[in-house]
Amino acid sequence: MSKILSTRLSRRRLLSAATTATSALAAANLFPRRVFGADHSVIKIGFLAPLTGDVAAWGKPGLDGCRIWGEWINAAGGINIGGQAHKVEFVAYDNEYDPAKARAGATKLIREDGVKFIMMLGGDTWPGVQPVADNTGMLFSTLLPSDLSPDTATLVAPAEVHPIYNVTGVDWLARNRPELKSYVICAQDDALGIPSVATYLAAFEAAGIERLGDPLLFDPATTDFAPVVTRMLASKPDIVCLDTAYTDYVHPICEQLYLQRFEGQIISCTADFYDKIIERTSREFVEGLVFQFPDFDDPALETQGVNFRNPNRFFEEYAKRYPGEWGAVSWEYASIMDLWMAAAEKAGSAEPDAVLAAMKEGGKGLHAFGEADWWGTELFGIDNALVGNWPVVVIENGKAVIKEFGNIPEWWVKHGDLLVQHMEAYGQMHYQRG
């Protein structure tokens, strides 16, 4: 040992190293606790969604949004839990929209990464994860409340009440375009498409708009949409409803509608990258398209009652970092984090059970688009969906514009029985799902 010291360390180096180490230790004692807690200064949040594959458009943009959210929160001092500041860090796992991979991802995020909360897209992947949630008590979120059931006590749907908010678009259309009397609908045959079909059927029935033929379901592997569009247009509808079709379907279907000379109204749950739809069709063709997901540079989002943090600045930052990537979910996972953070700070704990209890306290919560109710027993068998207002968006002059914030609970009070009836017909009620 002495030989090593004598040969490799000079006295000056030894003193220098000792001074540096002492300074570092002193600094560690003085500063970090004021900024971020020393032992548990980082709270890890799991992001378990499709980052590749067909459904990546509803996962990856959300992770990008969360990263901006995380940077802003950390720069502002982090999350204050029990008087101690914590940094937030997102740990992502690509489930490729595959239940088995989602299950492996949930296990890894909980056991190896020690996350305190896991955000998911849900849908087909939730059944793979549910046993993990049951065994660990981990708090999960989904964008699809159709995943909720009385057995999913630790699953919440705090951002997107898909597909229920679709009723607001139909309701707006019926009030503002009363000359439209008939519609057809197509959807991919999967966990996103089917409950959305049931919702649209209920919404159109409530609005008194006639359905021409049964909903046309297509295989998610479909690449050629000409036959689907030919069939829909054969009955000469006033409205074509694209349900909750993925971006990869909305674009070619719109192109086919354009090529097959459709001149009526289009309504869709999403219209991500609508500028590309315009490129493939025409500005005039896309004018008036109704959907449900605004661009966050919309001035209507800077009004009182909207709880999302700096929506316009968020959109600007997002567009700067990820040009051309803004989509339906870019803001949603970040808005869930707003809710989670408020609950964790209120609870003084990041533990799942404490956060869940704080989140649902009083039966109300601050949803991105206004105060909302924890609701869902009638439809999902559990009040774990945060339901309130939802925007109706229309393309005007090539740009998405919020026309109004529709109130979902009000629609439910009037027409809830219709929704239950159609959900039952498609086997989507919580007591019908396997």
Next chain:
Amino acid sequence: MTELLLQTVVNATYAASYLALVAVGLVLIFGVMGIINFAHGEFYMLGAYCVVAVYADLALPFLLSVAVGLVFVSLVGMAAERALFRPMRENPLGGLVVSIGLLLILQSLATLGFGVRMEHIPPPSQTVVQLAEGVGIPLQRLVVILAAVALLGALWLFLRRTRWGWALRASAQDPEAAALQGISMAVASRIAFAIGAALAGVAGALTAPLVRTYPYMGHSVIVAAFIVIIVGGIGSLEGAVLAAIAYAFAHTFVTTFVDGVIADIVGLLLMLAVLIVKPTGLFGSRDRA
């Protein structure tokens, strides 16, 4: 109703065209090399990405990008034959595994190069040719049909009227006898792979603006192509063309008049029925590769 029927015939004709191109390429490779090439759908995908790179990104003419797709995918096919499949010529199971490996490599390369999202390809043409009142076909689809007819016709002539065409057919029917006649199996395999891959590539390139172009787009095409070659008889080019027409018409008509999901089931039932009634396929025979 007449309009709907005619429009459905038009839609089915388009579907049959690109499917026939893909299936015939697959049959040709199997016929000469005895290898079921699972990566054939990825040749189709590569052709589509040539259009993304040359037409959408570099803004060069669409037809030039299709030509690039044809040549590039043909070269990829030749390289794959030389480096991967030729060593597996006597080992069909090994060839199958190699093709799955190639499939994953090509998908990964496309993902690395272009990302996982669907590519946005501006339409080369928005012209619709009106065939009758209420019945039309976009020019882009008409081009696919005409190109398929021209390419399959040229292939037929090549196989029937040229020395190398005879050599390919001889190699497919009896490789040993062909070799004894002085036909180089290495050259025959290379030509088969070049043509087979080129047909898939040109199908992908021509249809790229009409379909979802993404790294996994080969999957649905290869499933349909396998159904087609099983129905037509593995190894039969004529069978592949006729089965592609039958499959495309059945699928399109069921999608239009019943349901898209039922249409997939009907396609599989068609294959099942043929396997029960005639296990070698409609045009297949035991001694014909």
